Structures are given as structure tokens and as C-alpha cells.
Amino acid sequence: MVKRYFLSNKDIKELSNAVGELGSLFRNAKKVEVYELNEAVTVYIIDDKPLVAKLMIKMDTGTKEYIIPLLTYFYINPAYMPNYPVITVDDGAVPHIVNGADVMRPGIKEISGNFNTGDVLLIRDLKGRYIAIGVSLMSVDEMRNTTKGKVIKVIHHLNDKLWSLAKELIKQ
Incomplete structure (x- = not known):
């Protein structure tokens, strides 16, 4: 069941302090609407734009909360350059990733x-377009020193449910 409600100014301030780098998006907002899709997915609509999501992701060590920018934000606001590590993948990996596959080391x-294990990473293609957001399954040194296997768990990608929901919310 979907729940929608607006945050008070006090709640916006608390949230902006809790979300690290994305806090500036909230601090400068005139209004923030919360769109709770289910227990695992919450979208924050900032000044009528779906810009941020809170995801509960199952990992080997249990469930962890991630607060990430939505990919639609990079297309709404191309000047925004988040301060996250970036992984560039080859053209052969792109169709697999945008269909929900995790990132394998040979495609990087x-x-x-x-970054360390569990950190958020931005994934882009060779043309510099952001195609996915993932969670690192190893540290940067381990990733550089390995040649095979799954290295990033993709948690949001172009054309997934979050992408589609954000595009719908933009139209409203």
C-alpha cells in the first residue's frame, strides 16, 4: 500500500543532516513529499521532483539501508555531479546492467x-551516461586486483521500477 505525505520543516532539517552528501537537496527544498511504495522502497519528492530514494537492500550480511540519488535526477539536472566513486563499463556490459544484471569485473x-565494501557506486557507460547505481562487493584495491567475478550489486538501473515510478511522478 502506497503512503504519501509531506515532511515538516523540522523533519526536512533532520533528514538533510542524516543523508550525507544528498543533504543539500533537502536543505534547499521548499517542500518534501514522502512516497512510501512499500517497506523496502521510499521515494523523496523534492519540490515536485523525485530525486532521492531510500532502499532496504538484502546483502550477505543482512539488510542494509541505502539513500541514493535517483537516476532520473541526473537527466533532470545534468549539472549535478555527486561525489560518489564512479565505475565505467564497456558497451558489452551495458545491456546486461540495464536489464538488472550485477556488474562483473571483466566489463569494467x-x-x-x-570505496570500501558496501559503498554506493555510480555506474556509467563509455559515453559518460549514468546507467545504474550499485553497491560495491569489495574495496577499490580488491576490485582493481581481481579479474573475474561479480564485483557490484546493482540496486537501481535505467528502466527499472524506480526509474518508471520517477518518470510517472515527474508527469504528475
Whole structure:
């Protein structure tokens, strides 16, 4: 069951302090609407734009909460450059990733930034377009030193349910 409600200014301030880098999106907002899709997915609609999601992701060590920018935000606001590590994948990996596959090490062309196991990573194609957001399954050094296997769990990608929901919310 979907629940929708607006946050008070006090709640917006608390949330902006709790979400790290994405806090500036909330601090500058005139209104923030919460769209709770289910227990695992919440979308934050900031000034009528779906920009951020809170996801409960099952990992090997249990369930972990991630607060991520939605991919639609990169297309709404191309000037926004988040401060996340970026993984660039080859053209052969793109169709698999946008269909929900996790990222395998052989498909990676470039690794930028520092990260540890469980950190959020942005995944882009060779043309620089963001195609997915994932969670690293290893540290940057481990990823650079391995040649095979699954290295990133994809948690949001182009054309997934979150992408479609965000596009619908933009039209409203």
C-alpha cells in the first residue's frame, strides 16, 4: 500500500543532516513529499521532483539501508555531479546492467574514487551516461586486483521500477 505525505520543516532539517552528501537537496527544498511504495522502497519528492530514494537492500550480511540519488535526477539536472566513486563499463556490459544484471569485473573499463565494501557506486557507460547505481562487493584495491567475478550489486538501473515510478511522478 502506497503512503504519501509531506515532511515538516523540522523533519526536512533532520533528514538533510542524516543523508550525507544528498543533504543539500533537502536543505534547499521548499517542500518534501514522502512516497512510501512499500517497506523496502521510499521515494523523496523534492519540490515536485523525485530525486532521492531510500532502499532496504538484502546483502550477505543482512539488510542494509541505502539513500541514493535517483537516476532520473541526473537527466533532470545534468549539472549535478555527486561525489560518489564512479565505475565505467564497456558497451558489452551495458545491456546486461540495464536489464538488472550485477556488474562483473571483466566489463569494467575504469574505476574512479575510493570505496570500501558496501559503498554506493555510480555506474556509467563509455559515453559518460549514468546507467545504474550499485553497491560495491569489495574495496577499490580488491576490485582493481581481481579479474573475474561479480564485483557490484546493482540496486537501481535505467528502466527499472524506480526509474518508471520517477518518470510517472515527474508527469504528475
